[in-house]
Amino acid sequence: MLVLGIESSCDETGVALVRAEGPAAPPRLLAHALHSQIDMHQAYGGVVPELASRDHIRRVLPLTRQVLAQAGCGLEDIDTIAYTRGPGLAGALLVGAGLACALGAALDRPVVGVHHLEGHLLSPFLSADPPEFPFVALLVSGGHTQLMRVEDVGRYELLGETIDDAAGEAFDKSAKLLGLGYPGGPALARLAEFGDPDVFTLPRPLLHSGTLDFSFAGLKTAVWTQVRKLGDRVCEQDRAHLAASTQAAIVDVLVKKSLAALKQTGLSRLVVAGGVGANRRLRAMLDAQAQRRGWRVHYPELHLCTDNGAMIALAAAMRLQREPQRARRDYAFDIAPRWDLAAA
Template sequence: MSLLILGIESSCDETGVALVRGRGGDAVPTLLAHALHSQIAMHQDYGGVVPELASRDHIRRVLPLTEAVLAEAGQRLADVDVVAYTRGPGLAGALLVGAGVACALGAALDRPVLGVHHLEGHLLSPFLSSDPPEFPFVALLVSGGHTQLMRVDGVGRYEILGETIDDAAGEAFDKSAKLLGLGYPGGPALSRLAEQGDAKAFKLPRPLLHSGDLDFSFAGLKTAVLTQAKKLGDELAARKADLAASTQAAIVEVLVRKTLAAIDQTGMRRVVVAGGVGANRLLREQLDAACAARRVRVHYPELHLCTDNGAMIAMAAAMRLQSGQQQANRNYAFDVKPRWPLDAIAS
């Protein structure tokens, strides 16, 4: 059965809206159109996301983006069969905007709604690519404050193999960038600067690299970057690119080595990388090379779909509905879950 699904993402500082056509059965749903507004310019003056400003901007953007997506896809609002939205995790106020709009649209259209887990959206986003994966696979989820390795046997069938016990990889990028005075958003800025530096210039720690498990810890790396920056003093400006490159190399080595350990532990021959850090060029190069040597396939989202977006929310909703893992409903008394572990997702 074909379903037209409208997806709304508003968990943090991007407003995303998309239309996906669910084909039924095992067919991969099709992305018809999507639109995204980033709040980066608005938050730059503050050095990070201001939740109240983020929520207000979502209110301004979500309906115009919805109209633009419908026009691009050549569809009417009345054609929508299901309205999906990000239920969590994320900023409470920002999540409430998307949930409120989605449930209001559902009620007005007499259409069912479905709350989607933000991280499940990232996890399934590679299915939007021109080279979608097949189940089962090992997933490296590196999104914002989350770094996790998972065994994925199907939609809603997730086993967490390891996760961060403090700072995530994305936080390590952003916090290290802030220590180097690179502004907001820090991660992409640090990666760009690292291309000009020597990754072997500074010996930085690789936390939990030899722990024997699949957990992560990046708080100590951030402290080491701070210590090294203080040691450099007046020389920091001249050595900033080297320190950025050394920092990136440390993060990427841990991510790659732990992913390879997860492959060995599970015996899987397929890896999916999802989330914003999945766009990092060095991570892709090193993981591709290491997996090719083991004859393991690696799948990524398209670069423009690595950050938060409505397409991944609509796709996750379509795949949950097609797999029978969840049913949309007409209960418009919505709630949101700012903290919502992926392994606690309702099936």
């Protein structure tokens, strides 16, 4: 089964081809292409939905041709077309859904809508060290921070989630307070490399709450308070120290909640997925804790941490290996800007 995956939920246009041989064989990535809109949105300090949608329209067909050429395949070789159904920006989602349904109708091929977070959750199965079920998943993608117990594809139990700002939002908003550009998270992480995380004392919200929920809004407020205290006296080294302290606070919460989830479930495997999963401090701390306890931590390849078509094609392939009936041929435009993963 050859699956074409299309991702257009926010500010990256991704297209990929994945081949699935059978239930016992893991799907293989044949080719993928990605266009990031970072340069376009930098002037506005964040994603402009209308501009994002229009750029997806410009990019998605050339990327599809590029992926087919890389894989040495033609349109007639595609068995199924997958697209990100949600969550995401409505206009952006419609671009991917529209192309998928149009190709499906033209080729007489089934289409399947994929949950964006399920794509992230399953993306480590394309890595050189894929996980095995069951495992705990830490999803840290954009406005989402969640801990899930994953028994199998489609069998997800929510253990905890953010009640306000997500980890990615805390990175981005704190970066903006520090005068860093868009995207803020990677910029803050780079600046943090030159700072001391112990210079500023920042809160670790809900760290001792006894639950697996997250809250990062208070941390953002604490960063704002420190920036105000520094005022005009702030120098580049102070900004680096504050960036390092902010990153340390976010990572400490993510690590300790993840360890608590593993202990609570009795599982010994953790999957970390989403853009924040590329953070080097987070990976180093999780790896150190896992080595100490004899646990395993799995990540997607770094180039697959952000939004991409490969994770969408993969998630569709793994779903269809277990539930072939999910593929449909009615070709109706169907998106879900807000969509609970448990109901996917």
